[in-house]
Amino acid sequence: MAKSLAKRKAEADAPRQEKVSAMEQSKRFFRVLQKPKVEERKAYRPRGYRTRKFGTIVFWIMFSFVFLVFFFSTLNPSKQEEVSAGAVEQTPTLNPATTTTAVQYAENFAKEYFTWKPGSEALAKRQKRLAPYLAEGIDPHAGLEPTSLKTTSVLLSSEIANIEEKGDNKAYVTLKVYQKIGIPKEVVTTDEKTKKETTTTKYESKEVSKFFVVPVAYAQNYGIYDLPKYTYINPQTTVVATNQTTGLQDVVESEVKQNIRNFLDTFFGSYAADPADKLAYLLEDEDHPSGLNKRMNFVNVKNSQVYQSETLETYIVFATVVLEDPVSEDRFVTNYRLDIKQKDGRYVVSKIDQQ
Structure with missing residues (x-):
């Protein structure tokens, strides 16, 4: 039976279906299966993110540790009290x-x-x-x-x-x-x-x-x-005077001894009368920057002993000095130990009465 005019026209207008063999269909099927996957985009991480995250983890670990210590110490307070009591016992107390x-x-x-x-x-x-x-x-x-x-x-x-x-x-x-x-x-x-x-x-x-x-x-x-x-208490002291010259080596050069002896007169004259700023030219002891400030007058050096110090140009001197009260004119004898050194071609006292 002949087709109607309308059906023939519709078939003519429709696209013709491509004839594909079974082999080609299989290839197309596998190509679909092997379609490359879209690469997943990694989340953005700001600079220092890992460090902050690590610090957060450490914080919570330490917090948990402190919490556990506190928790167990509250369950067993007697041991903590014993430790505290022991610490108190070790602290010396003054008898009032x-x-x-x-x-x-x-x-x-x-x-x-x-x-x-x-x-x-x-x-x-x-x-x-x-x-x-x-x-x-x-x-x-x-x-x-x-x-x-x-x-x-x-x-x-x-x-x-x-x-x-x-x-x-x-x-x-x-x-x-x-x-x-x-x-x-x-x-x-x-x-x-x-x-x-x-x-x-x-x-x-x-x-x-x-x-x-x-x-x-x-x-x-x-x-x-x-x-x-x-x-009754015996008033006589049992303290023994110490010999400060023990182990010191005597200076042999007579010229050095005489020069230091002459320096002692200059030094003690300044030590008795001069203010601190002028005395500083002869005395460099920061612990004793001031002299007698005219409270006593210098009379003379009664005797002196000169010993070698650590280096060739440093000396230890023991001097017995006579001082006079400026008001009563009473005289007193006293001892000084001086550490003397050479500086810029002159003598200066680096330490006075150092033990």
Whole structure:
């Protein structure tokens, strides 16, 4: 049957389908499968991003560690307290009974202690003065027997002689006290008209010294915790004078000795009289930049010893110098150690009295 005119026209207008073999279809199919993938674009990272990220990680690790330490320490506080207590025990503490304040307290007590007169009224006043110092239960007269008292007493002065610790807050403060005692003496006088004899008591003064031990304690405030005691301390010192020349080598050259000896006269003359700015030409010791500032006059160098120092042009000199008080003209002998060096063809003192 013949096709209609419309169908024939439609077929003519439609694109003709390309005839493709089976082999070509297979190739096209595999080409689709092997289509290259689009490369993924990496995310943008600003400069320093990795460093900041690493720092953040380290921060949180450290924070976690601190948190864990705190957490476990709160669960077991006894160990931490033991460590803290051990640290406190290792810290040395000063005994308050050995301080200058305690010494002053002992001296104040000694002043009241050694002030007395015979008679009930005078002794009652003394007892009242001592009361603030004495601990409860101690004799209110602090050991003085009032019934047999006949003398008068005044404390002239006192000086510290020794301090001996007797615990964490106690000490024996030993004072050397200088006391003026009034010793009673009966004097009989006769009236020339009536021939009547009158007996009066006069006090002869006598100055004495003794070593007085004051038991001082501290518990929120100072106090005398026991009766005072007496002792004796040998005034002769046991300190041995040191020989500063031990191990030093004597300078052999007589010319050097004489030059330094002449320099000593110049130096000590300037040291006694010149101001610091002028003295600086001869003295370079930063610890002792000033001299005597005319408080003493230089008389002469009594003797000197010159020793070689570390180098050939440095010397250690021991000089015995005579000084004079400008007002009284009294003279005094004293010793100096000088470290002397040559500088720009002259001598200067680099150190004075260096030990």
